[in-house]
Amino acid sequence: MPESQTNLSWDVLLDLSGPAGARHERLAGALRSAVRDGVLPVGTALPPSRKLATDLGCSRWLVTQAYGQLVAEGYLEARTGAATRVSWSPGRDERRPPAARVAAPVPRYDLAPGVPDLRAFPRRRWADALRDVLTTMPHTEFGVPPLGGHPRLRAVVAEYLRRCRGASAAPRDVTICAGVTEGVTRVCRALAARGVTAVAVEDPSWGRTRQAVAAAGLTVVPVPVDEDGVRVDLLGGTRAVVVTPAHQFPTGTVLAPARRAALVAWARDVDGLVLEDDYDAEFRYDRRPVGTVQGMAPAHVALFGSVSKTLSPALGIGWHVLPPAWTESYQAANPAAATPSVVDQLALAAFIDQGGYDRHLRAVRLRYRSRRDALVAALATHLPDSRTTGVAAGLHLLLHLGGAVDTGALVRRAAAEGLRLVDLAAYRSTPPEEPALVLGYGNLADNAVLPAVALLASLL
Numbered sequence: 284m285p286e287s288q289t290n291l292s293w294d295v296l297l298d299l300s301g302p303a304g305a306r307h308e309r310l311a312g313a314l315r316s317a318v319r320d321g322v323l324p325v326g327t328a329l330p331p332s333r334k335l336a337t338d339l340g341c342s343r344w345l346v347t348q349a350y351g352q353l354v355a356e357g358y359l360e361a362r363t364g365a366a367t368r369v370s371w372s373p374g375r376d377e378r379r380p381p382a383a384r385v386a387a388p389v390p391r392y393d394l395a396p397g398v399p400d401l402r403a404f405p406r407r408r409w410a411d412a413l414r415d416v417l418t419t420m421p422h423t424e425f426g427v428p429p430l431g432g433h434p435r436l437r438a439v440v441a442e443y444l445r446r447c448r449g450a451s452a453a454p455r456d457v458t459i460c461a462g463v464t465e466g467v468t469r470v471c472r473a474l475a476a477r478g479v480t481a482v483a484v485e486d487p488s489w490g491r492t493r494q495a496v497a498a499a500g501l502t503v504v505p506v507p508v509d510e511d512g513v514r515v516d517l518l519g520g521t522r523a524v525v526v527t528p529a530h531q532f533p534t535g536t537v538l539a540p541a542r543r544a545a546l547v548a549w550a551r552d553v554d555g556l557v558l559e560d561d562y563d564a565e566f567r568y569d570r571r572p573v574g575t576v577q578g579m580a581p582a583h584v585a586l587f588g589s590v591s592k593t594l595s596p597a598l599g600i601g602w603h604v605l606p607p608a609w610t611e612s613y614q615a616a617n618p619a620a621a622t623p624s625v626v627d628q629l630a631l632a633a634f635i636d637q638g639g640y641d642r643h644l645r646a647v648r649l650r651y652r653s654r655r656d657a658l659v660a661a662l663a664t665h666l667p668d669s670r671t672t673g674v675a676a677g678l679h680l681l682l683h684l685g686g687a688v689d690t691g692a693l694v695r696r697a698a699a700e701g702l703r704l705v706d707l708a709a710y711r712s713t714p715p716e717e718p719a720l721v722l723g724y725g726n727l728a729d730n731a732v733l734p735a736v737a738l739l740a741s742l743l
């Protein structure tokens with residue numbers, strides 16, 4: 284008889300997200316499917332109701348209701364003083380292959396950087412915006428989507444970037460696309476059309492930024508980063524550079540004022556282009572966010588942003604603001620550029636325009652700040668020999684482990700224990716001088732902070 288499947292990630296197997304309603308019915312449905320699909324074979328011990336309730340972030344009552352229902356249906360068997368077990372197995376013909384995501388190894392604790400708090404997506408307000416748009420938009424809007432994005436969203440994004448990011452943006456300079464990554468590839472195509480063959484990219488940097496440059500057929504030239512941000516003095520013979528000035532990814536530094544000035548002077552000198560990735564600038568906890576470099580030199584900076592960190596990468600909506608002198612080569616290099624769904628574009632425009640976006644950002648900023656504080660405190664307690672940097676902003680921080688930790692082996696050991704970690708080395712062209720991890724906390728449940736750090740400490 285199989286033992287309790289302690290290596291199963293119950294919160295993933297039994298996903299309770301979704302529309303509000305009878306959650307115990309959804310839990311019962313998820314359990315029933317797992318039994319029917321053979322994911323939970325006969326004899327499997329289910330976790331005690333209190334434990335499952337903690338894992339799923341729901342009440343114990345809800346779990347006992349769901350267990351009770353499945354006992355009544357004959358899928359589970361409950362005995363006093365013993366675990367509730369699966370008591371039914373599908374016949375060979377009834378068994379469906381388990382869903383792919385069930386088969387994938389899902390970490391118990393995911394400390395990889397990348398996604399925002401997916402539980403915090405403002406479902407109700409987004410649904411309101413979508414409903415309003417669908418009921419009020421003229422039928423003509425259901426035609427072919429306007430090139431470069433819907434004028435309404437372009438205007439709203441331009442206003443938002445001027446107001447919140449200190450950008451210099453007129454609606455005609457804003458292009459709506461699927462996100463930062465896609466935008467970088469498109470602008471790199473325009474660079475290639477103008478004869479540029481190589482683009483400097485911060486080292487370390489996000490792998491997808493490098494891929495976005497390479498996707499346009501350009502060579503990526505790594506340029507080092509120090510505690511003041513990108514080393515502008517090492518930009519050498521290049522004429523274009525991709526940077527993350529508000530919050531360097533992944534070191535978390537903010538581009539120092541003197542470096543900002545030097546970057547602008549460099550771009551003017553070489554008549555080049557700075558590609559400014561403003562991916563998570565909204566999240567600055569201890570001071571006001573720094574404005575964009577684009578606002579200082581709009582003729583030499585292309586600014587990129589998206590809702591991937593503020594709302595969700597699943598929406599696939601982003602934007603870029605181009606210097607007017609680049610519009611023609613951009614359009615020639617990207618003649619058939621697609622746009623996100625017009626309905627979604629108009630919903631985002633309404634969401635921003637009616638204050639929903641600002642409200643959402645204020646709420647999640649508080650949530651991220653307290654989670655960051657909890658993570659930093661837990662690291663200080665459990666890993667007193669380590670050091671954190673890059674904590675002032677964003678959704679990730681850098682944990683310097685000191686000593687001679689083999690981070691590659693640590694990441695593998697952690698994965699085997701259900702803890703997902705990312706080695707700083709994964710973002711660099713050369714190994715870092717000191718072993719370090721990039722810890723993302725955006726999508727880490729608050730109650731997972733302590734156990735995740737305790738597990739990390741035990742592995743070290």
Ligand SMILES: Cc1ncc(COP(=O)(O)O)c(C=O)c1O
Nearest residue numbers: 397462463464489532562589591
């Ligand atoms: C450095 C960096 N830039 C940009 C993005 C967002 O990219 P996109 O808008 O293509 O989802 C991310 C998301 O993780 C990121 O880490």
